[in-house]
Amino acid sequence: MQLTILGCHSATPRISAHQTSQVLEIKNNVFLIDCGEGTQVQLRKYKVKFNRIKHIFISHLHGDHYFGLVGLVSTFRLLTRETDLHIYGPKGLEEVITLQMKLGGSWTNFNLIFHELSSKESELIYEDDAVEVHTIPLIHRVYTNGFLFKEKEGERKLDMNAILNDNIDVAYYRKLKQGADVINEDGELIKNETVTNAPNKPKSYAFCSDTVYTESIVPIIKDVDLLYHESTFLEKHEHNAFPTKHCTAKQAASIAKLANAKQLVLGHFSTRYDDLNEFITEAQEVYEPVDIAAAGKVFTV
Amino acid sequence: MQLTILGCHSATPRISAHQTSQVLEIKNNVFLIDCGEGTQVQLRKYKVKFNRIKHIFISHLHGDHYFGLVGLVSTFRLLTRETDLHIYGPKGLEEVITLQMKLGGSWTNFNLIFHELSSKESELIYEDDAVEVHTIPLIHRVYTNGFLFKEKEGERKLDMNAILNDNIDVAYYRKLKQGADVINEDGELIKNETVTNAPNKPKSYAFCSDTVYTESIVPIIKDVDLLYHESTFLEKHEHNAFPTKHCTAKQAASIAKLANAKQLVLGHFSTRYDDLNEFITEAQEVYEPVDIAAAGKVFTV
Numbered sequence: 001m002q003l004t005i006l007g008c009h010s011a012t013p014r015i016s017a018h019q020t021s022q023v024l025e026i027k028n029n030v031f032l033i034d035c036g037e038g039t040q041v042q043l044r045k046y047k048v049k050f051n052r053i054k055h056i057f058i059s060h061l062h063g064d065h066y067f068g069l070v071g072l073v074s075t076f077r078l079l080t081r082e083t084d085l086h087i088y089g090p091k092g093l094e095e096v097i098t099l100q101m102k103l104g105g106s107w108t109n110f111n112l113i114f115h116e117l118s119s120k121e122s123e124l125i126y127e128d129d130a131v132e133v134h135t136i137p138l139i140h141r142v143y144t145n146g147f148l149f150k151e152k153e154g155e156r157k158l159d160m161n162a163i164l165n166d167n168i169d170v171a172y173y174r175k176l177k178q179g180a181d182v183i184n185e186d187g188e189l190i191k192n193e194t195v196t197n198a199p200n201k202p203k204s205y206a207f208c209s210d211t212v213y214t215e216s217i218v219p220i221i222k223d224v225d226l227l228y229h230e231s232t233f234l235e236k237h238e239h240n241a242f243p244t245k246h247c248t249a250k251q252a253a254s255i256a257k258l259a260n261a262k263q264l265v266l267g268h269f270s271t272r273y274d275d276l277n278e279f280i281t282e283a284q285e286v287y288e289p290v291d292i293a294a295a296g297k298v299f300t301v
Numbered sequence: 302m303q304l305t306i307l308g309c310h311s312a313t314p315r316i317s318a319h320q321t322s323q324v325l326e327i328k329n330n331v332f333l334i335d336c337g338e339g340t341q342v343q344l345r346k347y348k349v350k351f352n353r354i355k356h357i358f359i360s361h362l363h364g365d366h367y368f369g370l371v372g373l374v375s376t377f378r379l380l381t382r383e384t385d386l387h388i389y390g391p392k393g394l395e396e397v398i399t400l401q402m403k404l405g406g407s408w409t410n411f412n413l414i415f416h417e418l419s420s421k422e423s424e425l426i427y428e429d430d431a432v433e434v435h436t437i438p439l440i441h442r443v444y445t446n447g448f449l450f451k452e453k454e455g456e457r458k459l460d461m462n463a464i465l466n467d468n469i470d471v472a473y474y475r476k477l478k479q480g481a482d483v484i485n486e487d488g489e490l491i492k493n494e495t496v497t498n499a500p501n502k503p504k505s506y507a508f509c510s511d512t513v514y515t516e517s518i519v520p521i522i523k524d525v526d527l528l529y530h531e532s533t534f535l536e537k538h539e540h541n542a543f544p545t546k547h548c549t550a551k552q553a554a555s556i557a558k559l560a561n562a563k564q565l566v567l568g569h570f571s572t573r574y575d576d577l578n579e580f581i582t583e584a585q586e587v588y589e590p591v592d593i594a595a596a597g598k599v600f601t602v
Binding site: 011012013014015037038040041044045061062063067068070071074075078079090092095096099100103104105106141142 | 312313314315316338339341342345346362363364368369371372375376379380391393396397400401404405406407442443
C-alpha cells in the first residue's frame with residue numbers, strides 16, 4: 001500500500017503550496033483522494049498514469065479540496081478516456097460538474113458515475129475482492145467525510161516444504177489457500193494449519209481532513225496502519241482552530257494515540273507557517289511516530 | 302499599455318504549459334482576461350497585485366479559459382477583499398460560480414457583479430474616463446467573445462513656452478487641455494492649436510481567442526495596435542482547425558494583415574508542438590511583425 005501526497009496545504013494555492021490531493025495505491029487500485037486546483041498538473045509531475053484512476057473520493061465541497069476535479073474530468077475527456085469514472089462526494093458535486101460540462105458542450109465518452117454522500121454515519125461506499133472503503137464522518141463547516149481504506153484478509157500462504165512432504169496433490173492448493181483441510185495422496189487428513197501460514201495482515205489507511213477535534217472517529221479508525229489527520233494549526237493558534245472547525249498538531253496526535261494508529265502523517269497546513277517541523281515537534285509530545293506530508297512525498301505501508 | 306501573458310496553451314494544463322490568461326494594464330486599470338486553471342498561482346508568480354484586479358473578462362465557457370475563476374474568487378474572499386469585482390462572460394457563468402460558492406458555504410464580503418453576455422453583435426461592455434471595452438463576437442464551438450480594449454482620446458498637451466510667451470493665465474490651462482480657445486491677459490484671442498499639441502494617439506488591444514478563421518472581426522479590430530490572435534495549429538494541421546473551430550498561424554496572420562494591426566501576438570498553442578518558433582516562421586510569410594506568447598512575457602505598447 002503506497003500513499004503519494006500531491007498537495008497538503010489549506011486555503012489558497014501558491015507556487016510551492018499545493019492544495020489537498022493524494023493518490024493511494026492499494027491492491028491494484030489507484031484511488032485519488034481530494035482534488036484541489038492544479039491536481040492534474042501534480043499528477044503529471046509525479047507520473048501517476050491518468051487512466052489508472054477509476055475512483056475519486058472527495059471529502060467536502062470547499063474549493064481547496066475539489067476545484068481541480070472539473071479540469072481533471074475535462075482532461076480525461078480530451079485524452080479520449082473510455083473507462084468508467086466513479087466519483088464519491090457530498091450531495092451537490094454532480095450538479096457542479098455536469099453544469100460545467102454542459103455549458104462547455106463537453107460530454108464525456110466515458111461513464112461518469114457519481115455516488116453522492118449524505119449519511120452522517122460511517123458507511124461502506126466501495127468494495128471489491130481485495131479492498132473496502134468506508135466513510136469517516138467528520139465535523140467541519142460543511143458536510144465532510146474522511147475515508148478509511150482497508151485491505152481484505154488475503155488467502156493463506158502455502159508452506160511448500162510441508163505440502164511436498166505431506167504428498168498433497170496440486171489440485172488441492174486452492175482449497176488450502178482458502179483455509180480448508182484436505183486429504184493427501186495416501187488418504188490421510190491433513191490439517192490446514194500444518195501446511196499453510198496465515199496471510200499478511202491486511203493494511204489500512206485513514207484520511208481525515210478537514211475536521212475539528214472529534215473523538216467520534218476513533219472507533220472507526222481503531223488500529224489503522226497509517227493515519228493522515230489534518231493539523232491546520234499549531235497549538236499557539238488553537239483559538240483559530242475551533243471557530244474554523246480545524247485541528248492543531250497536538251489534537252491530531254491525540255486522535256492517533258486514542259486510535260492506536262501505527263503511523264501518523266500531518267497535513268492541511270495553513271500557509272502562515274514557514275517551518276513545518278514545528279508540527280512534528282508539537283505532535284511528538286503526545287504521540288510517535290509522526291511525519292509531515294509534503295508534495296511528492298511517498299508513504300509505504 | 303502593458304500586456305502580461307500568464308498562460309497561452311490550449312486544452313490540458315501541464316507543468317510548463319499554462320492555460321489562457323492575461324493581464325492588461327491600461328490607464329490605471331488592471332484587467333484580467335480569461336482565467337484557466339492555475340491562474341491565481343501565475344498571478345502570484347508574476348507579482349500581479351490581486352486587489353488591483355477589479356474587472357475580469359471571460360471569452361467562453363471551455364475549461365481552459367475559466368476553470369481557474371472560482372478558485373480566484375474564493376481566494377479574494379479568503380484575503381478578505383472588500384472591493385467590488387466585475388465579471389464579464391457568457392450566460393451561465395454566474396450560475397456556475399454562485400453554485401460553487403453556495404455549496405461551500407462561502408459567501409463573499411465583496412460585491413460579485415456578473416455582466417452576462419449573449420449578444421452576437423459587438424457591444425460596449427465597460428467604459429470609464431479613459432478606457433472602453435467592446436466585445437468581438439467570435440465563431441467557436443460555444444458562444445465566444447474576444448475583447449477590444451481602447452484608450453479614449455486624451456487631453457491636448459500644453460506647449461508651456463508658447464503659453465508663457467502668450468501671457469495666458471493659469472486658470473485657463475484646463476480649458477486649453479480640453480481644446481478651447483482662450484483670451485489672454487492682454488485681451489487677445491489665443492487659438493488653441495497655437496499653444497497646445499495633439500494628445501498621444503490612443504492605444505488599443507484586441508484579444509481574439511478562441512475562433513475559427515473569420516474576417517467578420519476585421520472591421521471591429523481595424524488599425525489595432527496590438528492583436529493577440531489564437532493560432533492553435535500550424536498549416537500542416539489545418540484539417541484539424543476548421544472542425545474544432547480554431548485557426549492556424551497563417552490564418553491569424555491573414556487577419557492581422559487585413560485589419561492593419563501594428564503588431565501580432567500568436568497564442569493558444571496546441572500542446573502537440575515542441576518548437577513554437579514554427580508559428581512565427583509560418584505567420585511571417587503573410588505578415589510582420591509577429592511574436593509568440595509565452596507565460597511571463599510582457600508586451601508594451
